[in-house]
Amino acid sequence: xxxxxxxxxxxxxxxxxxxxxxxxxxxxxxxxxxxxxxxxxxxxxxxxxxxxxxxxxxxxxxxxxxxxxxxxxxxxxxxxxxxxxxxxxxxxxxxxxxxxxxxxxxxxxxxxxxxxxxxxxxxxxxxxxxxxxxxxxxxxxxxxxxxxxxxxxxxxxxxxxxxxxxxxxxxxxxxxxxxxxxxxxxxxxxxxxxxxxxxxxxxxxxxxxxxxxxxxxxxxxxxxxxxxxxxxxxxxxxxxxxxxxxxxxxxxxxxxxxxxxxxxxxxxxxxxxxxxxxxxxxxxxxxxxxxxxxxxxxxxxxxxxxxxxxxxxxxxxxxxxxxxxxxxxxxxxxxxxxxxxxxx
Amino acid sequence: xxxxxxxxxxxxxxxxxxxxxxxxxxxxxxxxxxxxxxxxxxxxxxxxxxxxxxxxxxxxxxxxxxxxxxxxxxxxxxxxxxxxxxxxxxxxxxxxxxxxxxxxxxxxxxxxxxxxxxxxxxxxxxxxxxxxxxxxxxxxxxxxxxxxxxxxxxxxxxxxxxxxxxxxxxxxxxxxxxxxxxxxxxxxxxxxxxxxxxxxxxxxxxxxxxxxxxxxxxxxxxxxxxxxxxxxxxxxxxxxxxxxxxxx
Numbered sequence: 001x002x003x004x005x006x007x008x009x010x011x012x013x014x015x016x017x018x019x020x021x022x023x024x025x026x027x028x029x030x031x032x033x034x035x036x037x038x039x040x041x042x043x044x045x046x047x048x049x050x051x052x053x054x055x056x057x058x059x060x061x062x063x064x065x066x067x068x069x070x071x072x073x074x075x076x077x078x079x080x081x082x083x084x085x086x087x088x089x090x091x092x093x094x095x096x097x098x099x100x101x102x103x104x105x106x107x108x109x110x111x112x113x114x115x116x117x118x119x120x121x122x123x124x125x126x127x128x129x130x131x132x133x134x135x136x137x138x139x140x141x142x143x144x145x146x147x148x149x150x151x152x153x154x155x156x157x158x159x160x161x162x163x164x165x166x167x168x169x170x171x172x173x174x175x176x177x178x179x180x181x182x183x184x185x186x187x188x189x190x191x192x193x194x195x196x197x198x199x200x201x202x203x204x205x206x207x208x209x210x211x212x213x214x215x216x217x218x219x220x221x222x223x224x225x226x227x228x229x230x231x232x233x234x235x236x237x238x239x240x241x242x243x244x245x246x247x248x249x250x251x252x253x254x255x256x257x258x259x260x261x262x263x264x265x266x267x268x269x270x271x272x273x274x275x276x277x278x279x280x281x282x283x284x285x286x287x288x289x290x291x292x293x294x295x296x297x298x299x300x301x302x303x304x305x306x307x308x309x310x311x312x313x314x315x316x317x318x319x320x321x322x323x324x325x326x327x328x329x330x331x332x333x334x335x336x337x338x339x340x341x342x343x344x
Numbered sequence: 345x346x347x348x349x350x351x352x353x354x355x356x357x358x359x360x361x362x363x364x365x366x367x368x369x370x371x372x373x374x375x376x377x378x379x380x381x382x383x384x385x386x387x388x389x390x391x392x393x394x395x396x397x398x399x400x401x402x403x404x405x406x407x408x409x410x411x412x413x414x415x416x417x418x419x420x421x422x423x424x425x426x427x428x429x430x431x432x433x434x435x436x437x438x439x440x441x442x443x444x445x446x447x448x449x450x451x452x453x454x455x456x457x458x459x460x461x462x463x464x465x466x467x468x469x470x471x472x473x474x475x476x477x478x479x480x481x482x483x484x485x486x487x488x489x490x491x492x493x494x495x496x497x498x499x500x501x502x503x504x505x506x507x508x509x510x511x512x513x514x515x516x517x518x519x520x521x522x523x524x525x526x527x528x529x530x531x532x533x534x535x536x537x538x539x540x541x542x543x544x545x546x547x548x549x550x551x552x553x554x555x556x557x558x559x560x561x562x563x564x565x566x567x568x569x570x571x572x573x574x575x576x577x578x579x580x581x582x583x584x585x586x587x588x589x590x591x592x
Contacts, residue, residue, distance in 0.1 A: 165425035166400070170354065173424065173443035177360035230355040232378075265353075269379050269402045294403070296498060 004063050005131045006056065015055075022120070023048045042097060047090045051117060054086045055124040062128045066136065079125055083117040147316035150309060151251070174228050189227050196220040208247040211239065211278060211285070218257055225261060233265065234273045243278035246285040246342045249317060253287065255310055256335050260291035263333060268294045285342040293333035307335065314339075345372045347390050351383035351406070352376075352398040352422065357443065361396050361422070364450040371454070378402075380409035381496060392417050394457060396441075399423040404496065407432075407478040408489045412496060416471050418461075420453050432477040479535050488516065490523040497523065501540075505554050506576055507532055509547035517574070542589050544568060544582035552589055 005011040023044045030040035058078065067074045087110065094106065171193050178186035199217045215237075226233050257276070264272035275290035307326070314323040318340055327334040348371045352358050358376050365371055374390050377383040379402045387395065395417045399406040407429075410416050421440040423429055433440040439453045479485075488499045499518055508515040513524045514532060533543050543549050554570045558578070561567040566578040568586065578586060 169424035169443050170357070173360065174354065174356040176444040177356040177363070180363055181359065228354050228356065232353075266400065266402050269381060 003135070004059055005128060006059055019048065019052055022051075039098075043094065046093045046097070047113070050086055050090045050093065051120060054082050054117070054121060058082055058121060058125050059128045062125070062132055066129065066132050075125060075129070079118060079122050083114060083121050086117050086121075087114050143316050143319060147313060150313050150316060151249075153309065170228060171224055178227075185227070189224065192220050192223050192227075196224060207250050209250045210244065211246050211248055211253075211287075212244040214248060214250065214253050215239065215244070218254060221254070221257070222261075225265075229265060229272075232270070232272055233261070234271060236273060236275045238276070239278040240280065242280045243285055243287075243342075246278075246280065246339065248285065248287075248339050249313065252310060252313065252337075252339075253289075256289050256307065256337070259307060260289050260333070260335070263293065264291035268292050280342045283340070283342050285339040286336065287339075288334055288336045290332055290334045292331055293328065294331070295328075310337065346370055346393040347372055347374045348394045348396070349374055349383070349386050349390060349392045350376045350396045351380065351386075351401070351409070352396070353379055353401045354398075357398065357422070360444075361450075364447050367447065367451060368454055380404040380406065383409050384412055384496070387413050387415075387417055391415070393461075394454075395419050397421055399426050399429045404489055404498065407475055410471065411475055412489060412491050418457060419471065420457065429478065432474050476531065479531075485535065485537075488525065490516065490525050492523055499523070501536060502551075502553075504536075504541070504551050505570060505572060506551060506574065507541075507549040519572070539589060542582070542586050544586050545577050545579045548576050548582075550576050550586070552586070555586075555590075558583075558586075 006015070026044040026048060027037075027040045030043060031037060035043075061078070090113075091106070091110075171189070175186050175189050175193070178189060196217070199220065222233075222235055226235075257274070260274050261272075264274055272292055276288070277290075278285065278287045280286070307324070311321075311324045314337065315321055320340075323338045323340075325336045327336065348365065350358050350361050350373065352361070362373060362376070365373060371394070374392065375386045377386050381403070383395075383397070386392070397406045397410070397419050399421060400423070401409075404412075406421065406423075410419065421429065421433060422443060422445075423440065424443040430440070430442075439456055441449060441453055486501050488501065488504075490497050490499065499516065503518050503520075505517045505519065507529070508517065509529050510524065512526065514527050514529060516523045516525055529543070529547065529549065532541075532549055536549065540553065541549050541551055550568055550570070554572070555568050556571055557569050559567045559569060561577070566583045568576040568578055570576065
């Protein structure tokens with residue numbers, strides 16, 4: 001949430017000084033019109049304290065609801081209604097002190113009072129809108145920077161992961177075994193591994209690619225893992241035609257898939273079925289990745305990074321925390337993530 | 345004939361070992377296993393002379409499997425990359441094969457084992473030391489595996505309530521009951537996070553998150569009361585140590 005201008009000392013100082021000047025003017029005008037000093041002071045104090053309260057109300061209100069470009073009518077309406085409200089309140093307060101017949105010209109001054117209040121509230125409103133807009137821009141900028149930084153981190157992590165010695169050496173070991181018994185397959189595996197490694201090197205950061213492109217890359221990884229783990233690893237991929245054309249941030253799906261495979265292969269025994277399903281729902285690309293799960297196995301450390309970084313990146317890209325969901329049941333672990341504006 | 349078993353979760357990794365083994369007609373492969381659970385059963389059933397063992401496997405890793413074996417067999421480890429494991433091997437001169445390995449490298453490892461086979465005793469000693477070092481790996485620091493009625497149970501360390509010395513064993517108390525593990529108190533004291541687990545007594549280690557209050561006991565002793573109502577005695581130094589961790 002944005003900070004209010006009222007929380008900075010500089011703003012408070014200007015606010016107080018302007019308030020004093022305005023109040024003094026108020027007193028001055030009344031005295032020149034021939035009212036006793038006491039009446040003038042009291043009138044000024046009551047009216048302007050209420051005016052200050054109205055101004056603060058406006059500042060705080062805008063903090064929670066900042067109108068977009070097209071909605072300046074809302075601002076005007078707010079300005080008019082706050083000023084009107086202020087007028088009613090200050091009139092009522094003055095009547096508590098003086099009976100109306102003792103302060104006969106009060107009613108005559110109402111248009112001037114209303115005009116003055118309208119001006120002041122309008123100014124405060126403009127300053128606030130400016131303040132919050134700038135604040136929001138700064139926040140967007142900050143988010144963008146962090147998102148870029150995180151994409152870089154993900155890239156580094158991915159490099160470490162895919163060039164991760166464990167994966168690489170085990171794949172080479174499988175190739176070594178295949179060379180003796182099934183040379184054709186060995187050759188295929190070398191091809192998968194090279195294409196996969198090339199893919200990890202050339203990807204650019206923070207770029208959007210289609211789901212189809214991401215799947216191509218993912219399939220290389222899956223093929224290699226299937227050769228390594230044989231019948232144990234089964235994948236069930238069900239992506240709708242429509243979803244394949246959607247754009248997703250690169251490096252988003254892969255960590256999730258890897259996590260699922262690792263979780264599945266090292267957290268359970270027997271056949272491991274990894275499921276993936278992508279659909280377009282209400283202009284969101286919705287992707288679910290499922291792996292079997294055994295709650296009794298305490299997973300090894302270091303498996304959480306993938307998910308955490310995905311959550312963080314989606315927040316930074318879209319400013320929303322509700323795009324990733326994790327559902328754990330007795331025997332399955334499902335990660336669902338949504339990408340807004342699927343057709344953009 | 346000498347009996348050999350292979351424990352590895354990747355079929356191709358097993359097949360390369362089988363291929364290389366053909367150069368040694370005196371070695372007979374009696375079983376290949378997919379994971380530590382099968383491996384444990386096979387070790388009990390066959391009492392193999394030699395075992396080829398992978399480290400990273402489903403659910404329990406190679407070290408944890410060895411810990412659970414009543415009579416750990418002679419082992420040649422096979423692993424792709426695991427700096428902790430390699431450190432453990434090097435410290436205790438147990439042979440290991442880094443994947444991918446050649447027939448020559450394999451032959452050397454097997455030959456070395458054949459040559460020093462009579463001294464089985466020293467082998468077991470070094471396996472024990474190896475497991476102690478291996479327990480420091482990040483994978484193993486956050487869980488303990490125990491065997492109960494022939495079944496294997498994995499206990500996350502945060503589920504521990506307290507540990508109690510029981511002759512040659514340590515009794516591990518959890519919400520689901522107590523389990524025995526063939527280890528020493530000082531092993532656990534070293535292995536568990538000292539900010540969460542405090543040795544409060546010669547025979548007790550307590551999970552500080554389980555403590556609800558401390559009570560005076562007899563003349564100048566103290567007791568720690570746990571959430572489940574257990575009363576854990578505190579020695580003088582244990583009391584001081586516990587207060588330091590709790591920040592009292």
